[in-house]
Amino acid sequence: MPPKQHKPKAATKPAAPSKRNRSSGTALPPNWPPHLPYLTAPRLSSVLAAPIPSTAAAPALSALNLHAPTPPSTPSPLVRIRRIDDPSHPAHGQHGLFAARNLPARSWILDYLGRYHAAEESDPASDYDISLDRESGVAVDAQSMGNEGRFVNDYRGVPGKERPNVEFETRRVGGKAGADGQLRMGIWVLSKDIKKGQELLVSYGKGFWDGRKAE
Numbered sequence: 001m002p003p004k005q006h007k008p009k010a011a012t013k014p015a016a017p018s019k020r021n022r023s024s025g026t027a028l029p030p031n032w033p034p035h036l037p038y039l040t041a042p043r044l045s046s047v048l049a050a051p052i053p054s055t056a057a058a059p060a061l062s063a064l065n066l067h068a069p070t071p072p073s074t075p076s077p078l079v080r081i082r083r084i085d086d087p088s089h090p091a092h093g094q095h096g097l098f099a100a101r102n103l104p105a106r107s108w109i110l111d112y113l114g115r116y117h118a119a120e121e122s123d124p125a126s127d128y129d130i131s132l133d134r135e136s137g138v139a140v141d142a143q144s145m146g147n148e149g150r151f152v153n154d155y156r157g158v159p160g161k162e163r164p165n166v167e168f169e170t171r172r173v174g175g176k177a178g179a180d181g182q183l184r185m186g187i188w189v190l191s192k193d194i195k196k197g198q199e200l201l202v203s204y205g206k207g208f209w210d211g212r213k214a215e
């Protein structure tokens, strides 16, 4: 009988060092596009960073508590940015956001970070701009900076998906009590648990696609 062969133990692979933002030193999530700033908190436009002018929109604007101190977020352990390799996926060749763990129904996943801007600063060509608060007109544009949230695709046309599994819903972050925290756009699991590996799919709303058809 030949002597029993013992498989050599695989050397423990050292964890790959996470890439970092060159300017801030912040860790970057895997597959983050190297040319885009990765945000750990919203970035305020020059209009929103200035003291609130005493206009009719001032109360609505100050209710957002944009200047409330908030802890910086880190790359989320709950999601992964992945390239879409399935040729039948309508966003084939682009990227999408996938569950890195099982995500329970109705749980918060991450915030949609980007440039917070006033209505008059909107870029009509951006596909990453979502309304934060209708009354003040403030919106979040993640076209040129943001976090993993900018990679959430719409469910329409995705094979086997007839409805979204996540939704956008605001929440408050920081502050002493909930109401005086900073207004954020959260991404939340809808009514069914999401299994690890599934793509997170939201509804951008009919208006988004009608606007694209009109172009």
Ligand SMILES: C[S@@+](CC[C@H](N)C(=O)[O-])C[C@H]1O[C@@H](n2cnc3c(N)ncnc32)[C@H](O)[C@@H]1O
Pocket: 090, 091, 094, 095, 096, 127, 128, 150, 151, 152, 153, 154, 155, 156, 157, 158
């Ligand atoms: C907020 S981005 C989503 C992330 C994008 N896939 C990426 O890699 O940057 C929105 C863009 O993704 C694409 N997209 C998302 N969902 C889609 C869908 N259901 N059908 C076709 N294109 C979609 C469109 O190009 C859209 O303008």
